[in-house]
Amino acid sequence: MRLLLACLACLAAALPASAAERLPVVATFSILGDLVRAVGGDRVAVTTLVGPDSDAHVFSPSPADARRLADAKLVVANGLGLEGWIPRLVRSSGTTAALVETARDVVARRLDEPGAGHGGAARDPHAWQDVANAKRYVHSIRDALAAASPADRAVFEANAATYLTALDALDTEIRGAWAGIPRERRRIITTHDAFGYYGAAYGVEFLAPQGVSTETEASAQDVARIIRQIRREKVPAVFLETIADPRLAERIASETGARIGPRVYSDALSGPDGPAPTYLAMMRYNLRAFTAALAP
Ligand SMILES: [Zn+2]
Structure with missing residues (x-):
């Protein structure tokens, strides 16, 4: 019986993590959710607060969103004032999850007209529109995932390396077309x-x-x-x-x-x-x- 259990354990190690074992991660909006999935692969269970076709600038979190934060081990946000609603949501949820702001290493641009459709943010939050910044986001996400789940560090590093190569190809393609x-x-x-x-x-x-x-x-x-x-x-x-x-x-x-x-x-x-x-x-x-x- 012990032998059988040991074999089941080694079988499990070779399989993708089951739903219960995946690191619960909350991403604030759909673009970040996609980047977290690319780096986390089958080791993470990603929940996105602001879904496809929706506006992250103006968002009213629900009690269900607070519960998602409370259950998370990591919260991934953009920062630069995009999610004005996130500090309050973090407080009200009582979450103990780490919070990473993916744009923290970006050289921020200023908005010419503060408040023009962007809730008064003085810094331009849309840094992901430059692929070089998306690469910075991937570095931040990789490191934050590895800190939250050290056993999966090698997987996150391999996934990130693959995705960074895809981002380089994308950047080359954009420059070539322009x-x-x-x-x-x-x-x-x-x-x-x-x-x-x-x-x-x-x-x-x-x-x-x-x-x-x-x-x-x-x-x-x-x-x-x-x-x-x-x-x-x-x-x-x-x-x-x-x-x-x-x-x-x-x-x-x-x-x-x-x-x-x-x-x-x-x-x-x-x-x-x-x-x-x-x-x-x-x-x-x-x-x-x-x-x-x-x-x-
Ligand atoms: Zn915007």
């Missing part, structure tokens, strides 16, 4: 001011639509202002999430010749059946959308 777009055409108007790090890393100028709220749907007057801005600043493409009326989008296109881009993913992944279910897929989807709209 190299095909003339510098003077790399100008995009977008309603959500989330691409500052992306623009700095890859040489693209992202302009905010002037005098247009990023929160509410654009009016006919807003559209007239955007048309003037596009002409004045010679912008080849606009990505405007808040223009829900296709006739207004058509008017911009017909009066300026600018291309209207599809919805891009900045702060959340899509669901599993959408075009951006992982960080790698999101970055490739956005790259195709941006470069298609700007190609001469």
